[in-house]
Amino acid sequence: MSQYIHVAEEEGEEPMEVPSEDDGTLLLTTLSAQFPGACGLKYRNHETGTLRGIRLSDGRLYPPDTDWGRHLYIAVFPKGEKPPGTTSLGDSSLAIKSYKRFERQKCSDLIVLGLPWKSNEEDLRKYFQQFGELLMVQVKKDPKSGQSKGFGFVRFGEYESQVKCMSQRHMIDGRWCDVRIPNSKEGAQQMMNRKVFVGRCTEDMTAEDLRHYFSKFGEVVDVFIPKPFRAFAFVSFADPETAQTLCGEDHIIKGASVHISGAAPKASEKYDRRMVPNHGHMAYQGSWGPGRGGNPNSSSNMSVATGMGNNMGIGNLGLGALQLNHAMLAAAQAVLSSQTGWGPLGLTHQSAGATTNGDPLAAVTTTAAPHSMSASGGGSSYAPAAPMGGTGTAASNGSVVTPGAGATANNSFLGWGSQTTEMHPAPVPQHTVATSQIPNWSSVPKATSGWN
DNA sequence: GTTGAGCGTT
Numbered sequence: 320m321s322q323y324i325h326v327a328e329e330e331g332e333e334p335m336e337v338p339s340e341d342d343g344t345l346l347l348t349t350l351s352a353q354f355p356g357a358c359g360l361k362y363r364n365h366e367t368g369t370l371r372g373i374r375l376s377d378g379r380l381y382p383p384d385t386d387w388g389r390h391l392y393i394a395v396f397p398k399g400e401k402p403p404g405t406t407s408l409g410d411s412s413l414a415i416k417s418y419k420r421f422e423r424q425k426c427s428d429l430i431v432l433g434l435p436w437k438s439n440e441e442d443l444r445k446y447f448q449q450f451g452e453l454l455m456v457q458v459k460k461d462p463k464s465g466q467s468k469g470f471g472f473v474r475f476g477e478y479e480s481q482v483k484c485m486s487q488r489h490m491i492d493g494r495w496c497d498v499r500i501p502n503s504k505e506g507a508q509q510m511m512n513r514k515v516f517v518g519r520c521t522e523d524m525t526a527e528d529l530r531h532y533f534s535k536f537g538e539v540v541d542v543f544i545p546k547p548f549r550a551f552a553f554v555s556f557a558d559p560e561t562a563q564t565l566c567g568e569d570h571i572i573k574g575a576s577v578h579i580s581g582a583a584p585k586a587s588e589k590y591d592r593r594m595v596p597n598h599g600h601m602a603y604q605g606s607w608g609p610g611r612g613g614n615p616n617s618s619s620n621m622s623v624a625t626g627m628g629n630n631m632g633i634g635n636l637g638l639g640a641l642q643l644n645h646a647m648l649a650a651a652q653a654v655l656s657s658q659t660g661w662g663p664l665g666l667t668h669q670s671a672g673a674t675t676n677g678d679p680l681a682a683v684t685t686t687a688a689p690h691s692m693s694a695s696g697g698g699s700s701y702a703p704a705a706p707m708g709g710t711g712t713a714a715s716n717g718s719v720v721t722p723g724a725g726a727t728a729n730n731s732f733l734g735w736g737s738q739t740t741e742m743h744p745a746p747v748p749q750h751t752v753a754t755s756q757i758p759n760w761s762s763v764p765k766a767t768s769g770w771n
Numbered sequence: 772g773t774t775g776a777g778c779g780t781t
Binding site: 428430432433436457459462468469470471472494499501502 | 777780
């Protein structure tokens with residue numbers, strides 16, 4: 320049962336409506352798309368006068384009662400920090416720019432899919448500058464004919480712009496277009512520094528145990544425990560800073576001392592294809608789930624296989640620590656090579672359960688009203704990559720309109736059917752799109768971990 | 772001059 324939840328950045332400030340999912344939960348990604356950096360929700364309990372926290376699990380916020388009611392919820396930010404200044408994301412202020420979180424979260428190139436053949440780089444720039452400063456705009460073309468291939472790339476100067484841009488679909492020159500993180504090395508790299516390797520795990524540590532333990536340090540977006548038991552795990556955080564802070568530390572979990580280090584193999588400081596076995600087959604392929612973002616692996620291994628229980632003593636005691644570490648490193652490399660961060664290949668290790676989405680980088684699940692752009696007067700095919708104009712705002716672009724305001728809109732975004740210009744008065748909630756875009760994971764080549 | 776899921780000559 321989906322509903323709109325009133326959320327404000329602070330008590331007394333203007334609330335914004337954010338939509339819940341059909342199951343009544345609110346995706347953290349939905350929240351963070353509107354409140355970048357937010358890690359939770361709270362509200363004032365008028366019976367006690369105190370603030371009450373909202374339960375967060377697996378990237379989902381759960382309603383305090385049977386539903387969210389009419390409470391005014393307050394976005395919670397890490398360590399009490401919040402972006403100073405503005406409450407809305409409409410303007411990219413310097414204040415927000417200085418907010419730590421945005422310094423850590425780097426922009427990546429974004430692929431724009433579904434462009435009209437006629438759209439050129441100038442068209443793209445005109446449209447996308449409403450989200451913020453653009454550092455790059457490209458329309459991929461056939462070298463000979465100059466004809467557009469129907470997709471392109473953009474890059475924003477500020478992460479805030481990127482998040483905002485990815486939280487919706489886009490009407491560009493009469494077609495609905497999608498903006499996604501490309502399946503590139505860069506994306507995998509960005510994910511890598513959010514993931515830590517947890518060595519010396521014991522078999523009684525479940526994914527839930529690890530998630531619960533590490534949530535003390537920051538939002539955990541994924542826990543991966545290889546099966547069968549291999550005495551290590553991977554924990555991924557929403558904030559790379561959290562992961563990096565933990566690196567090198569020893570922690571006691573369930574009475575055992577685990578060691579935390581970077582998930583990327585130390586042999587290669589920079590993640591490099593040449594270091595990865597089987598790279599020819601699936602390096603980076605599908606590192607980012609097409610269409611919906613999120614993590615196919617997320618919390619899908621809440622139970623740990625116990626088939627190798629009898630071997631535990633051997634692994635922990637019989638072998639020397641160095642050997643074990645080597646074994647763990649080798650296993651970790653094997654797992655990483657087949658996972659490449661967050662690839663669908665992870666599903667070969669564990670069951671494909673419900674996915675969560677705690678990753679603002681891949682936040683495409685929000686339901687913000689799509690913007691649209693009427694066909695602006697055709698310009699030249701090639702727009703020089705360009706004067707980085709000032710930070711554009713929606714208001715500065717007269718050609719930007721919203722469907723709700725009677726602009727050209729259609730319902731063809733329900734599928735990739737005809738992109739007609741049929742008028743449609745009320746846009747359908749966007750989250751209906753996400754489910755229609757869940758890819759067919761089974762089409763992905765199978766990986767070999769090297770340990771099985 | 773057609774087409775509509777995808778992933779970038781640098």
